[in-house]
Amino acid sequence: MSTNHFVPLSALAFAPGAYVNESLYVTAKLKRMAFSGLYMALKKSRTAWALTRILHTNKSPWGVAFLSSSCPRMSVGPMEPPFTADHYSVSRLPFPDVTSEDLNFFQRLLPGRVVTDEDDLKRYNIDWLRTVRGNSKLLLRPQNTEEVSKILKYCNDRNLAVSPQGGNTGLVGGSVPVFDEIILSTALMDQVTSFDQVSGTLVCQSGCILESLNQYLEGQGYIMPLDLGAKGSCHIGGNLATNAGGLRVLRYGSLRGTVLGLEAVLPDGSILNCLNSLRKDNTGYDLKQLFIGSEGTLGVITAVSILCPRKPKSVNLALLGCESFSRVLQVFTLCRDHLGEILSAYEFQDLESMRVVQTHLKLSNPLQESAFYILIETAGSCEQHDEEKLNAFLAKALESGLVESGTVATDQGKIKSLWALRERITEALAHDGYVYKYDLSIPVEKLYALVEETRARLGTSARRVVGYGHLGDGNLHLNITSETYSESLLAALEPFVYQWTAGHSGSISAEHGLGFKKRDHIYYSKSSEAVQLMQRLKKMLDPKGIMNPYKTIPQAD
Known part of the structure; x- marks a missing residue:
């Protein structure tokens, strides 16, 4: 019997109306796995997005x-x-x-x-x-x-x-x-100023919570172009200040493209009003870009104008298992060819990250054990069209032997349950011991090589080396756990991780920023000339250096 099997979540006796794909094959063994563990896990995690996260x-x-x-x-x-x-x-x-x-x-x-x-x-x-x-x-x-x-x-x-x-x-x-x-x-600066139903342009204060903005927009038939695990707490102003990434970058791009304008207060108290809502404005320098990713070192962002996409009418999520990272890359190519404009997320995680959520959070893996797992989300305006495209892609992936197993969900509750296997990795790692975390941007074809080399370098000195992230935009989350904090283990990791990343034309910060912890490592990703120019800009806008000192940019000599 072939080892390539799909397990539709509709086989798990959920409520009527669950998605059924007759072309997907379900083995008796996997059904038993599903009924014994997955149903209860999914039932319990329907509200997993509101559960406490441990970091x-x-x-x-x-x-x-x-x-x-x-x-x-x-x-x-x-x-x-x-x-x-x-x-x-x-x-x-x-x-x-x-x-x-x-x-x-x-x-x-x-x-x-x-x-x-x-x-x-x-x-x-x-x-x-x-x-x-x-x-x-x-x-x-x-x-x-x-x-x-x-x-x-x-x-x-x-x-x-x-x-x-x-x-x-x-x-x-x-x-x-x-x-x-x-x-x-900025917690009290949480008002929506305006929303244009025609253009989808939202103007709001910088203290608005991301999830609250998304809930507001859903009532208007739109969504935010940004989705983060911390969406229930993070502020849109902070998202801009760190140029936050997240799950939707593959579909909607970064904030540098979706932010139309912003308002900021400079260190001397002067107000810079670049809060326009125009898609095109070619009059001089694009000053808003100075503040996106500046991490509060140049001033305080007080308001934002952002372009929001329509709320998808059809959302599907597929979880697939692959035997190697090269297959993960091949599936990504196939995925883009077949899904095109409806592809909204392509996330990967390795077996170690799947095991850690199973071990510590008791979440059930609905698939057979594989070396790698992929989460593919589609979002579109026509359910039948999207379903046909997804089915064609899955059939091709199965036929070509690129995937070992898979499952599909369309119901919002079950979609959240599948996302929990990926989104709760950080929480699970906290139960595994002391965690060393790295957020890196690496050329996609080399993305997992760092995980493999780190695992070989550390040997038995690490309890677990885990790799997962946003493959669609080349963002790797590398995590290492040990029983307790170890200076020798840290010395084995740094500067090795940063040097490896720099040697492969990557960035030591993909979406988290530099802040206090990574400030002095900036030279692994930026030339001394680039850093000097940043220091000159900082000195020009903040000559006394009062804004968020000790962060992001090394102190000028």
């Missing part, structure tokens, strides 16, 4: 963070990381301390929206992954651009350092203070 990463042997994707706040557990200044080799720049006179000014400007209580400040001082911890004594919560302008003008005049903060979901320590910088939170 843990490099240089953080002090605890874990708990965050629900439906909750905009991080809960600080009993264990807290040490202060960044005590754990890392970094010196405080000569910024003055905040005085009572400063506090009085801010309290007059923002009545009831100034936070000074030490306990209340903890969750804003500690990053999402609990790896870095600032010591800010002051949090400001403006509601509009004018208040941000007055805050920055005052801070610039007084030479007070400022750390802008959105949802605090960053993974590189860019959204929390390093020392005692004033935290400027």
